Amino acid sequence: MRNAQLHAVSESRAASVAKPLRGMLLACSIAVALSACAHLDAPDPGTTYEKAMRGTEVPSRWAASDESQQAAFQPSWIGFGDSGELAALIAEALEHNRDLQAAATRVESARLLSELAGARLKPNVDLNGRYSTDATELPQAQGYLSMSMVQMSWELDLWGMARAGIKSEEANLRSVSADYAYARESIAAAVARAWLLVIEGQQQQELAQRLEDDAREYAKLLATSQRIGKASELDVAQAEAQVHAYAGAVRRWEQTQLQARRALEVLLGRYPSASIATREELPELDSSLPAGLPLALIERRPDLVAARQRFESAFFKSEQARVAKLPNVMMTMGAGNVSSDYALFKGGMDKFVSPIGLRFSLPIFDGGRRQTVLEIRNSEQEQANVLYARTILRAMQEVENAMSAENLLALRANELSEQVGDVERTIGLAKVAHEVGKVDRFEILQREMSLYQARSTLLGVRSQRLAERVNLHLALGGSFSASTPG
Numbered sequence: 001m002r003n004a005q006l007h008a009v010s011e012s013r014a015a016s017v018a019k020p021l022r023g024m025l026l027a028c029s030i031a032v033a034l035s036a037c038a039h040l041d042a043p044d045p046g047t048t049y050e051k052a053m054r055g056t057e058v059p060s061r062w063a064a065s066d067e068s069q070q071a072a073f074q075p076s077w078i079g080f081g082d083s084g085e086l087a088a089l090i091a092e093a094l095e096h097n098r099d100l101q102a103a104a105t106r107v108e109s110a111r112l113l114s115e116l117a118g119a120r121l122k123p124n125v126d127l128n129g130r131y132s133t134d135a136t137e138l139p140q141a142q143g144y145l146s147m148s149m150v151q152m153s154w155e156l157d158l159w160g161m162a163r164a165g166i167k168s169e170e171a172n173l174r175s176v177s178a179d180y181a182y183a184r185e186s187i188a189a190a191v192a193r194a195w196l197l198v199i200e201g202q203q204q205q206e207l208a209q210r211l212e213d214d215a216r217e218y219a220k221l222l223a224t225s226q227r228i229g230k231a232s233e234l235d236v237a238q239a240e241a242q243v244h245a246y247a248g249a250v251r252r253w254e255q256t257q258l259q260a261r262r263a264l265e266v267l268l269g270r271y272p273s274a275s276i277a278t279r280e281e282l283p284e285l286d287s288s289l290p291a292g293l294p295l296a297l298i299e300r301r302p303d304l305v306a307a308r309q310r311f312e313s314a315f316f317k318s319e320q321a322r323v324a325k326l327p328n329v330m331m332t333m334g335a336g337n338v339s340s341d342y343a344l345f346k347g348g349m350d351k352f353v354s355p356i357g358l359r360f361s362l363p364i365f366d367g368g369r370r371q372t373v374l375e376i377r378n379s380e381q382e383q384a385n386v387l388y389a390r391t392i393l394r395a396m397q398e399v400e401n402a403m404s405a406e407n408l409l410a411l412r413a414n415e416l417s418e419q420v421g422d423v424e425r426t427i428g429l430a431k432v433a434h435e436v437g438k439v440d441r442f443e444i445l446q447r448e449m450s451l452y453q454a455r456s457t458l459l460g461v462r463s464q465r466l467a468e469r470v471n472l473h474l475a476l477g478g479s480f481s482a483s484t485p486g
Helices: 002-035 045-052 084-096 097-119 161-227 231-268 295-300 302-323 369-435 442-474
Strands: 124-132 145-156 326-340 349-353 356-361
Touching: 045 295, 045 302, 045 369, 084 097, 084 161, 124 231, 145 161, 161 302, 161 442, 295 302, 295 369, 302 369, 369 442
Parallel strands: none
Antiparallel strands: 124 145, 145 326, 326 349, 326 356
């Protein structure tokens, strides 16, 4: 008899569970069917570009390019010939640079925000419990009341609001990741420029020291000539002033290269002790850099990808704000046990319960809050579109500037190289004439100082041209992480 009663109770409890489950499955099926009606497609990249660049005509080739630069751009960094030292420095910076480490944490934060947004599509499950001996103020209620229940709540994403939030955070994650990729290349370019400045600084300091040495010798010769009446006091004073000027140049270049060394060390994550060693001479740069087509830059440069993804994120936030004005449906379900021995319940109570329900909410009046949020999101989307256009134009400006600068600096370098060669020939001829007594030491020293000055100018142009090559490679969306060792 007792077994039959237990079996009946078991069947009753099973039926009480099965009925809510059937209802929940039906509600889930309806929710899935309704959710399939919501389409949240990302804006087409081509359409986004056309909207951003409306009114701006982009040429089919770079304005500052020549025929040698029309070939397709190769993103991998080919270096400066013997670039093994630079490649090692770039690798060290990419691993230890503090700015990159901070940028990596921003990527991780964006990834977690994306995961957090996805949690809205999943149900919440809680375990609730209660025990009370004073649940009512009725005098006949004596005893206790206990309850333990697992409860689930699920907001049905009927209109795609949660999915729009997910897509917005996913686009934001792609944007932050692209910003991080561009930061890596920017740090690599900064390492290359600092490396070049260190090398130039030490070479310029050596040239300035030679100028100072020749100027001192020239001043001493003038002082000797003054004592025998062949030079004036004014000539000696001017020569001594020139010595001090060249000595000051030595100190300035020493300071410049020490600062460059410290800047390079900080980029590498080292202590700025100005003790880093580099090669002694600037590398050579012979061939031009193929730049490809302007429109190819849009998909290649990470900062442009990041700007477009920010627009996409703003688009989905706007869509999220739009559907926030639509009805909201929350489904709830629970399963648990309620027991009591209150006199109010005859014979006490010990019952398994499994409630299920739907909660419906339709915004009617909120003081214009949702509409204002929608207008704010639309404004942010328009702002992201304008900023995307600005980023594109600035990127193209950087390419045109770097390309034009490199081409013009190449011409200047050729002219200065010819000038240096001419001065070197005049010095050789002057030394021959000096041996036969036709030219004095004064003239040779003057020509040597002219040579050192010409070499200094040429060195500065060569260094600047190399730096512009780095800038051009970065502006074209190239990568520095694949440097080829020399």
